[in-house]
Amino acid sequence: MLCLGIESTAHTLGLGVVTERRVLENIKVSYTTTQGGIIPSRASDYLVAELPKLLARLKTPLHKIELIAFSQGPGIGHSLRIGAFLARAFAVKLKKPIIGVNHCVAHLEIGKLVTKAKDPVLLYTSGANTQVIAFQGGRYRIFGETLDMGVGNFLDAFGRELGLGFPAGPQIEQLALKGKHYVKLPYVVKGMDVSFGGLLTNLKQKLSKGDYSKEDLAYSVQETVFAMLLEVAERAMAHCNKQELLLGGGVACNKRLQEMARIMCRERNAELFVPANEFLVDNGAMIAYLGLVEYKKGRRMKLEDTIIRPDWRTDED
Ligand code: AMP
Ligand code: MG
16 A cells, blocks of 8 residues: 655655555655744745645655555644645545644654664654653553753754754764863753753853853763763663664764664663664655554544644654
């Protein structure tokens, strides 16, 4: 069965085509800035403007598509509406079933498909979301999460203080490679959860004093927040008795995070799974794949149920 998936939770409009076993297509456009962060209305204007070009790049003939899946949430309302509208238009015109899926769960399922992980704990680190997720006791559960902003948004906000545009994460990774000294920063793990707000304030104070180089701060930020994330991920693995860690979300493209995750897994005889970057960042293939899995399990949706769910939590039906 061929499923077309549409991703549009924030900065990316992605189209993916999958079968039960493999990804056939995965194309996208992403909003970026040279200064400042995402302004929702500007990002969504950009996605609408890029839509015709993106559709023209899709190779699969539309008449072969048998199911339409889209990101129903969580995400930014402005962006979510574009994908939902496009999905409804396709479903009506092609007379095919439509299914809205949870973006966070999609990261977990595509990771399993492309890495062959069987029953992992997912450390999901994206712009807006930071969660430790596992399938346990018959449902997806969140074992730890951020209490304020997502780690990607935190890195992007720190990047703005350094004068960088969006997304700042990859640029911070490059700066960090040149860092020489570790600067002590607040390490905030509360039980199974993490928090970045206080750390951001602390960094702003350090930057305004000018005592530390950008490179040392970038390096120290990465060492601190990645250690926080891996501490809660490791505890979730121990609690769930799972021997696999899967990475997901744009921040997981970071090579230092991957390296630290590899060390943690090796020390506890667990296995680390890292999908290719195109499946770590927001993408249409993961939406298509989760839609297909859910459809095969019998989930059905009426057009009137396809209203977007910006606050949809991973552990809610
Ligand atoms: P997503 O929302 O999953 O598409 O991920 C976007 C987020 O990932 C943004 O906040 C980026 O700054 C962040 N990001 C992307 N690549 C990297 C990287 N190499 N290191 C750190 N953060 C990154
Ligand atoms: Mg994401």
